[in-house]
Amino acid sequence: MYTLKILFGQPLRFFLTVLGVALCVTLMLFLLSVYQGVAEGSVEYVRSNDADLWVLQRHATNILRSTSMLTGTHGDIMSNLAGVSAVSPILFVMVSVKMKDCAPIVYLTGYDLESRRGGPPAIVRGRGVSDNNEIVLDRSFAAKYDVSIGDDVIIKDDTLSVAGFSRGTNMFVIQYAFVALKKAQEISGFPEIVSCYQVMKDEGADSLDIVDLITSNIPDVAVYDHKTFLENNIQEMESGFLPLLYVVALIGAIVLMTILSLILTINVLERRRDFAVMKALGAPNGFIPSLVIKQGLILAGTGVVLALLSFFPLVRLVEKVSPEVSTVTSMSQIMLVTAAVGVISLASSVIPNRKLKHIYPLEVFK
């Protein structure tokens, strides 16, 4: 009762505080959603290509930020090893795509059209690459540069027809694009070179035996099972992106705590006499601190509701304006942010509650 009257006694202050809380919550939710979007876009390719083993050049641990160059001979050797049922080469090359007034870079991925291993995780429009003159682009890349299915795009001296758009291929700073392996090798200028091999084992074959066979026959390679390779890529993605995310999220949390602490402290100081009267009239120990805590929770709760109401339209707007920003929002993220805001609101009541301790009932007799 009194809590609400304190808050609604200053409607403009209440509105501005809730707005501030909502902005901070939106910022935190947005960062988490961007992170999730980038995480999926960065590792979905590896996750969905469930090869038994990934073979890269020695010391290369992932496909995001390490260089690996293998030859066709390596593939031939592995194909003939006991327990190996199939070997699929993949080539990753960073190339620029010539557009009308710009030349954005894509992470061009050449894959074997026969086995179709190493291709896009999911096609959302159109179809996959069917010949040497086609390309599949990431959907956010296509949206950003206004490319339609059937359009031609130029990479170096090659003109490729856009066959489809893929999903789970947006790494935020760069997007995947898929072509036939031969085309990727032509574009790279090294017809025999590949970046890595996906190895499928025979049913019942032991992966460790195959790893031993590969490393003993080809000393300069690193072999990873699918789980380890996925973890390597996730770790690489997080090490590059997470620190920035944490810093911005932390700033958001600090701003939120500052806003709430400030407002709650002002409310305490403005009502110093009221609280002194309550103390003189025998308010139980926890009554007045609970008023402060309730204020914090109401402000935070209202802010979260406002943030949730505005978040999804806002995200749609951002994705429309900047298609390369792809977000993934889940209920667990919302729960996490809501819990964090709850904790922050409780922590914000510490300073005002310390102020309360210095309000004495004797003050009402002055």
Add this chain to the structure above:
Amino acid sequence: MIQSNQLSEVVSLIDVTKAYGSYGRETLALKKVSFRAHLGELILILGPSGSGKTTLLTLLAGLQSPTEGTVYIFGREVKEYSNRELQRLRAVRIGFIFQTFNLIDSLTVLDNVMLVMKFGGLRGKEAFIRAMDFLDRFEVKQLSKASPRTLSQGEKQRVAVARALVNGAPLIIADEPTGSLATKQGMGIVGLLRRSVNEENRCVIIASHDERISDYADRVLYLSDGVIAAPEIHGNS
């Protein structure tokens, strides 16, 4: 053997001295003050500003401890009460009326009265009915939904009296209750307090510099420079 006046004793001070300030720079607000108050009494503590009246009231309410001497509240030495017990005492057994009313402006008149009932442990419909009954008794029921800031001084003081009495506290402490009121209104308030003594057997202790209140008092204590000059008996009960 317990005497009947011991049973009705509400508060007593024995050789109470209260000093403020640090050692060597002390100011004595009260010097060796002794008196007892019983149920069914209206006691007026009369004295000029700075004579120690308010200090005396805060000691009687257990809001501070004496520097020397002993204060008994409801038969128990004040230092034996825990903070929690003193809070409970102030919520249930002591009612306060302040010179500046000290109503909470952000609450309605009804909420102000119900707040102290909440402190006393009474909530819900029962609290509402009792609060409205007291507002009706003091002729401010029609203002129950109003904010105190919209009330006249006299109306505010009536609400303050209702708030002080609503929990059925046997001890009512009033600090300059007529100080902000015109003569007629002021005496009206004192009349209400007199009635609560006569009809409900409460003990009312009023600190004031207004000598007109002495007509309503059973006893008048003259406080001057922290010392009670002489007790005086009136026959108004």
